[in-house]
Amino acid sequence: MSRSLPSRVVGTLLGVLLILNTAVITADKGPAVPGAQMRRSGRDGLVVLRHDDTYFPFHVPAPERGQVSVQTANIDVNWNPASCLYSTTPWPANAQSAFSYAVSIWETLLDASQTVVIDACWTPDLAPDELGAAGPTFIYHDPSLPFAETWYPAALANEFYGADLSPREAEVLAHFNSGISWYLGTDGSPGASQVDFATVVLHEVCHGLGFGGSMTVDGGLGSWGWDWSPYPAVYDRFTENAASQPLLDFENGSTALGTQLTSQDIFFSGAQANAANGGTPPELYAPSSWQQGSSYSHLDESFNGTPNALMTYSLANAESVHYPGPVALGMLEDMGWTAADPAPTVTSITPGSAMNTGTVHVTNLAGTNLLPGASVLLTKSGETPIPGDSVVVVPPNQITCDLDLSGAATGLWNVKVTNPDAQWGELANGFVIMDETWTKTFLPLVLRNHP
Numbered sequence: 001m002s003r004s005l006p007s008r009v010v011g012t013l014l015g016v017l018l019i020l021n022t023a024v025i026t027a028d029k030g031p032a033v034p035g036a037q038m039r040r041s042g043r044d045g046l047v048v049l050r051h052d053d054t055y056f057p058f059h060v061p062a063p064e065r066g067q068v069s070v071q072t073a074n075i076d077v078n079w080n081p082a083s084c085l086y087s088t089t090p091w092p093a094n095a096q097s098a099f100s101y102a103v104s105i106w107e108t109l110l111d112a113s114q115t116v117v118i119d120a121c122w123t124p125d126l127a128p129d130e131l132g133a134a135g136p137t138f139i140y141h142d143p144s145l146p147f148a149e150t151w152y153p154a155a156l157a158n159e160f161y162g163a164d165l166s167p168r169e170a171e172v173l174a175h176f177n178s179g180i181s182w183y184l185g186t187d188g189s190p191g192a193s194q195v196d197f198a199t200v201v202l203h204e205v206c207h208g209l210g211f212g213g214s215m216t217v218d219g220g221l222g223s224w225g226w227d228w229s230p231y232p233a234v235y236d237r238f239t240e241n242a243a244s245q246p247l248l249d250f251e252n253g254s255t256a257l258g259t260q261l262t263s264q265d266i267f268f269s270g271a272q273a274n275a276a277n278g279g280t281p282p283e284l285y286a287p288s289s290w291q292q293g294s295s296y297s298h299l300d301e302s303f304n305g306t307p308n309a310l311m312t313y314s315l316a317n318a319e320s321v322h323y324p325g326p327v328a329l330g331m332l333e334d335m336g337w338t339a340a341d342p343a344p345t346v347t348s349i350t351p352g353s354a355m356n357t358g359t360v361h362v363t364n365l366a367g368t369n370l371l372p373g374a375s376v377l378l379t380k381s382g383e384t385p386i387p388g389d390s391v392v393v394v395p396p397n398q399i400t401c402d403l404d405l406s407g408a409a410t411g412l413w414n415v416k417v418t419n420p421d422a423q424w425g426e427l428a429n430g431f432v433i434m435d436e437t438w439t440k441t442f443l444p445l446v447l448r449n450h451p
C-alpha cells in the first residue's frame, strides 16, 4: 500500500490515479495517458446504501421521456467482471432488466459525450444492511480542470477530456447485495417487505458519477484526500458549515474538521444545487457519530419523503425513487456535469422595453400552472447564474421579470424556471411533477423509524 503521490504527468492533459491504494495495475492495462499511474479501487473507497428495515410506501416516478430535453448519455454495463472486489454469483435476468431500466433513466438525464461503463457485481459478501456499494473506478487531477489540485471521478474527467482516459477500464464500480429481499420489477411497486432494486441502481450510479467526497473522521480527526493525497475531491470543493465556511478551510487532519463533519450541520453549496433547493445550500447527512460510507456523501434525512429522497443514506422497504431529484442533479451540475432540464420548457423570451427586461413563456408544465413564487434563473457553464428580479407570474404559463445582463457573457444561456409546489416546496431545474401524482403518492405518509 503506497502512500506516495503519483508523479506528475508531463505533456498530457490529465494526471491519472485511482481511488484508494492497493495494487498497481500493470502497464498493459494502464490508462490511455502515457506515463500515468493507476491503482485499483479499494473497498473502503466505496459509498454504501444501507437498508432501513422499516415500511415506507413512498414513490417518486421516473421522469417522463417526453419532458427530457437532452438524451445523449450512453451507459454500458459489465456483469460480474474481474474487477469486482467481492465474490460474485450469477446475475438474475430480472435484476439485469431492472438495472438496465435504471441506467436508461440516467441516460435521459445526462448530456454526455463519453460512454460511462459500469462494472456491476452481484455479491453475497456485503454486510446484511448494505444494499449496494459503489464509487468511481478512477480519479484524476489536472490543472486544466475547473478546480486544480482536485480529484475528479473518471466519468466526469472523461467528459472534460473529451475522450476515454482509460478505455480498457470501466468508470464506475458498483456492488449489489444478492441476499436482499429485492423487488426486481420496474414499476416502482415493491411489496411491504421488499427493497426496490431499480432505486438502488439509480442511487449507486449517482455515486459513481461523483456524488461523494473524500472527507472522513477517524479518532475524532477530520481529513480529506483519501489518506494518501493532499488533494480534495471535487465534491469537497462545495461543502461548508452553517456559517458558510468551506470545510476545506479547516486544517486537514484536525479535530476542528472532525467536529464539523459530525456537527449535523453541513451543507453542499453550489449555484445549481442551491437553486434547486429554494436558494439555500442543501444539507448533507452528518450524524454526531461518523458513519463511514454514509456520513457526508449523502443528503440529509430531511429529504426523505420528498422528490430529493434518492440520495439519502438509506432506503426503506416499499420505498421507490426513480428520479435523482433536482438537488442531486444540481450538485452534479455544480461539479461539472451537464444534466438535462425536463419540463417546463421555455419556448420564447420576449425582450421588454429595456434591454434587460423581458417575458419568459413557459409550456410543458405537466398539468399544472405556474404558481406564485415561481422564479427564473439564467445559467451558462462557467458563468455566474443570473436570477430574475421582480418576478411576476401571469397565469397560466408566463413570467415577467427583470434580468440584469450587465457584464454577462454572450452566448446561449439556459433558462430555468422553478415552480414551487404548495405541498412539497421547491421543484427546480425546470422539473415539474404533476400535482395529482404527488397527491396520490404522498397521502400514505409514514414517519421513518431508524433503528
Ligand SMILES: [Zn+2]
Pocket: 047, 048, 049, 203, 207, 297, 298, 312, 313
Ligand atoms: Zn449512497
